Amino acid sequence: MIPLADNIRPVKRPVMTWLILAATWLVWLLVQRAGFDPQVLGETVCNFGMVPGEITHRAVIGFAVPIGPDMACVIDNDRVNTLTPLLAIFLHGGWGHIIGNSIYLWVFGNNVEGSMGPGRFLAFYLICGLVAAGTHIALNPSSAVPTVGASGAISGILGGYLLLFPRARIRMYFPPIFLFWIPAILVLLFWFGEQIVAGLPQLSAVDKDVTGGVAVWAHVGGFIAGATLVRLFAKSPSAGTQFGSV
Numbered sequence: 001m002i003p004l005a006d007n008i009r010p011v012k013r014p015v016m017t018w019l020i021l022a023a024t025w026l027v028w029l030l031v032q033r034a035g036f037d038p039q040v041l042g043e044t045v046c047n048f049g050m051v052p053g054e055i056t057h058r059a060v061i062g063f064a065v066p067i068g069p070d071m072a073c074v075i076d077n078d079r080v081n082t083l084t085p086l087l088a089i090f091l092h093g094g095w096g097h098i099i100g101n102s103i104y105l106w107v108f109g110n111n112v113e114g115s116m117g118p119g120r121f122l123a124f125y126l127i128c129g130l131v132a133a134g135t136h137i138a139l140n141p142s143s144a145v146p147t148v149g150a151s152g153a154i155s156g157i158l159g160g161y162l163l164l165f166p167r168a169r170i171r172m173y174f175p176p177i178f179l180f181w182i183p184a185i186l187v188l189l190f191w192f193g194e195q196i197v198a199g200l201p202q203l204s205a206v207d208k209d210v211t212g213g214v215a216v217w218a219h220v221g222g223f224i225a226g227a228t229l230v231r232l233f234a235k236s237p238s239a240g241t242q243f244g245s246v
Helices: 015-031 038-048 054-058 079-090 095-116 120-139 151-164 184-203 216-233
Strands: 001-005 008-010 064-068 073-076 169-174 178-183 241-242
Touching: 001 095, 008 095, 008 178, 015 079, 015 095, 015 120, 038 064, 054 079, 054 120, 054 241, 064 095, 079 120, 095 120, 095 151, 095 216, 120 151, 151 169, 151 184, 151 216, 169 184, 178 241
Parallel strands: none
Antiparallel strands: 001 169, 008 241, 064 073, 169 178
């Protein structure tokens, strides 16, 4: 299911949400070459993606992780590694990845920004992203696999939205043709429950890769951070005008 809109009309233009989306897409198109050059895409993910084992120094330097045909990420000790939890928020691994994240950021971010203002919203977004990264590192301290994407930061927005607008309604698309308005509290709690269920097998020491490469516990960490911190950042409990839905 895919969120398309909510029934809250923002009072102010979500300028920071637009800027974050623009920055994310500029990085994808200009730095990562929109994924059309596999070599460039691999280099950006390897060099600027977050590798837990590089940050904790628990991965062996020189160890290579295959990421595609004739490509591998090699563990190093470059200075940029300390910045990768932040840099990785603006990197993505494919078109589906960035489009999905952009949809969630737009649908849920504009009204969360409206409750905070642009500056506070940017700080909130980045802090949630860093908490999500920290959660992933804590649970996978020796991992040599690079992680990229805004999902952790956007999960924080979802957690904040749940606290601010639990009675809002979200227009959801269920492929191939179904559209429904569903209460935000149900949408977001279902999403959070999905992350927990998907992440439980990852806690097993037997198999750490059963989640298909998705850092679901980063999503959980970001969501909890957003729900916890939103009241500190929100200036007002209401960011927009709610209108009827059917």
